[in-house]
Amino acid sequence: MNVAQEFDPLYRAALALNLEHSHDGAALATITQTRGSTFRRAGASMLVLRDGRLICELSGGCPQRDIAWRAQQVIDSGQPALVAYGREANYDVMIETGCGGELEVLIEPLQVPRDLQFLDAIAQLRSRRLPGAMATVYAADGDVLGPRPQRLVQGEGVTWSDIEVDALRQQIAAALPTIDASMPKAATRRMSVDGRSYEVLVESLLPPHALVIVGDGVSARVLAELSVQLGWQTTLVDPAQTTTETSNGIRHIAASPQALATQVVLDHLTSAVVMTHRLERDLGYLEALLDTPVSYLGVIGSRQRAAQIQGALPHGHPRLHMPAGLDVGSETPQEIALAVAAEILATRNGRSGGPLTHSQMPIHP
């Protein structure tokens, strides 16, 4: 399944297929393995609709066109396919796209409501902001598994599976709980049961990153809009707001500093930015947020304001970014939003900001 911030549009599009009543169907393409330099990594998924539309495109750089073409065949046949791109297979496609690396892609049909049940299970975990893991059994003895891949989705209080071989399901279930943040987000494992060899894509499922913005100005609005574009669950806490509503993907609420933690989830996968432009108010929300496990806490304002706030807080706080944002010379609200969103992303990924050309780190997290 896709990285956390891309799941929602894919799931919405899958639900909109209306598989109870429609026979249009679609196909889900998932990168199961990569080797060398590829644009996206294992676990990235793209939905291909019968009319040719692509949801969560993988990129123009991977052999996306070929994948989309094969997906139409999968929609027509109702049978899954496993396609390799690399030195030994489909080399012409790889040459054309110049990826450099190698890819294996699972393409599965989505035709009946049952085909979406694993997405429902993931959505259930996400709505409760619980981490989990998913295993996709997609090949047996070297051939794609038919008539569908079989899966196990597991998290605190949620277990869903359609894996038919009991011993395989038990072996996978026993292996999953060892998943932690230090493992790659997705990796393929080979598992043997009763003399058969299965290929299993094992992925960690993280709740989506959430951003809570406290502020009432145009800069707060613009940052909220950019946050939605990045796929972050976005809440705008506007002290002047009188009603709670969700529009354009932004949840608008009014909450005093004291009420904040009861109205918004503030976990370690949440970032918060305080930008009310009023010292006392900023301080009130800041102190409330410092009592929560949010992993990034930014304050927008001048260096003078930052010094005032530092002086008012009892001790240093490593999660506090003040003034918030990367040093890109921002002036307009759009530029400030860009600088702050980039710093949040860098912080989440343990990156420095600064040019990639000066860094030795891998480009992707």
Added chain:
Amino acid sequence: MNVAQEFDPLYRAALALNLEHSHDGAALATITQTRGSTFRRAGASMLVLRDGRLICELSGGCPQRDIAWRAQQVIDSGQPALVAYGREANYDVMIETGCGGELEVLIEPLQVPRDLQFLDAIAQLRSRRLPGAMATVYAADGDVLGPRPQRLVQGEGVTWSDIEVDALRQQIAAALPTIDASMPKAATRRMSVDGRSYEVLVESLLPPHALVIVGDGVSARVLAELSVQLGWQTTLVDPAQTTTETSNGIRHIAASPQALATQVVLDHLTSAVVMTHRLERDLGYLEALLDTPVSYLGVIGSRQRAAQIQGALPHGHPRLHMPAGLDVGSETPQEIALAVAAEILATRNGRSGGPLTHSQMPIHP
């Protein structure tokens, strides 16, 4: 007048006032002077419509609400106003907003087509991508100049003025050509003519930053959309494009590397990003772009691809950013666009792109 990337929405809204036939009118608020820490600097402008809408909001942090309220009075009276916010005037407003600094704001009515002529002159310079300068005479002997501020807009081949006192206009015109990039973007000067003392806001007018993106994938589209949001003139060069069209602010063209320079302005205020994901094609466009004065030239791709391209180019190029983007751990197309746009902005402003908390530089450019 506003920073280059904010002019277009303000000008569009001013034209939409339809002052030939409508008597609704509007008011333009311009920060003429600042002292200490303020959110926006001299030259920032906001348009206030009679129905209360604000175009190019200054921010929630400055005394915007008070400015908007006074702007309605200016619309009603048809007379300009000069408002100071600071220790000696309107201190209650400043306390409430907690700006810390001091501001002087000119609010002028826009009621008849003549009131927009200086905007037309700026637009003319911008459409030809020529730099220029504008002087706004807004006070005489300490009082706001009525019935309107008077201006001089000057650039290569363009001179427009409604300054009535010949000697003052000549003195300003003689002073303007000394403007260069090293001066602040806007500064107030006092000029004396015939025993009267005038306050003149002098601003440099830069053509808007332009971004040219060469690529056909989803990542190129997403970067183009973000570029438009940042107010950059955006061209998407799609080798697969068959027609030239402009949609959602993005100009779509097809151009071979050889034809690129004839179809797109590629000046030193232009940045370019190459992301066709095909080595030969990337190289073709890169070589064409290296022959132009574009100030930022980014290539998106793996480090392996970057090394291949470096190897194919005859010598090092300081304008070349490869792999393009700040090191924030981007994975999705939206995240890649964020990282690349942030690096472009940092490069334009001579910034490092690292966290502001590690920098001693002023936040704004």
